[in-house]
Amino acid sequence: MAQSKLKEKTDVHTEDHGSLKGTLASVFMVGFIIVITWVSVYFLFLNRL
Amino acid sequence: MHMHKYEKIWLIFGTAALLFFLTVLGVSAFYMGNQPPSCLATVDPAKVTEEKPFSEPGLHKVEGEEWDYELVFVASAFVYNPGHIEVPKGAKVKIIATTTDVIHGFAVAGTNINMMLEPGYISEYVATFNKAGEFLVLCNEYCGTGHHLMNSRIEVVE
């Protein structure tokens, strides 16, 4: 089992990745949530100064 | 190193966001003075109440500083001294606090005042009380069996 994994690793450039569009969309949604929450809390902080 | 295009996009976005956040906080801290409250002044926890300013807790008017008042608090297991204080609305107050025994928190709900009181160290925070009303001071660092009962009140009056 470990042998075939090693062979696959050295062939990584010819491998088909499959579409990563969904992955990109998902992480950008997470990033969006992070930015929104950060900005919201920062404005709350400024508000209370 | 072979990197997928999307991976490059995400890494650039992530790094840019991080740089932006850090810059905003950096400017806020160093240019606008929003620093953490623990000033490095030390004090002997056993003798706290014997010396100024902690021998006289409460609100004091001051002259010649950037702030109008100094509000001195002494925390000890399960009680803040003073337990209740009135502050004029619009006053710029420097809160100076420490503890006589274990670590306590000092958080004024609804404001930005939130700091740790560590034995042997003095914590300071300058705040302007622009809103009238009663503000609850809570201990937000576990200090023992009476931790959840520990509180004080700051009343901002016109």
Add this chain to the structure above:
Amino acid sequence: MLKSSSFKVDSRDAKLSMAHFYVAFVALAIGGFAGLLQVLVRTGKVSLPLGIDYYQVLTVHGVLLGLVLTTFFIMGFQFAAISRTTGGLTDLARKLGWIGFIVMTIGTAMAATMVLLKEASVLFTFYAPLQAHPIFYIGLTLVVVGSWLAGAGMIINYVKWRKANPGKVSPLLTFMAIVNTVLWIVATIGVAATVLGQMLPWSLNLVDTIDVLISRTLFWYLDIHSFTSGYYLPTCVGMLLFQKYLE
């Protein structure tokens, strides 16, 4: 269809791994239940026998879930991962694994007993100058030392594998386990320093005072990510790799 026979880990190594998982999941069960109890005790809906109070339950919840579950899971998972991908643990690695496991379990029992006896209601962060019974600190030290012994076994195993397989790329799961072990050892140095160098002498009355700032700084040198990501990352990679096998 996957053949279950292709997923076997050497049965002696499996025993070692499973021992860790039994402790980890018992800790999860008790700690999780303590979480529920916390709410019920704090709101006054339940009063516990033997005079157990809210802060004791809080401490149990934090220590079992944040320190015990995580450490045992990490070590158990890593042993299984290393055994599976390098063809089995060496006898020395397995021996160190068992010694480490026993030391960790004894340490856990010591700390848990002190908490139940109301001698250590200090929450899982045990900040000074809240003081616990010395046996609590010794117990936690044993948990960390036990994890170091297990880690040493894994590293020795890896070095042996590298010597026996010159020029070959290390199996990914093993590599992750070893890197995580190194991260873990570096992270726990801080907490070991503050417990052994500051808290234990102070609780044994060998010194009168303790510098609170240094103690907190050393403790958080540990960084929660070391023991949350420590099992999260290898688990995720392990799952992704097993997915590949299933295709």
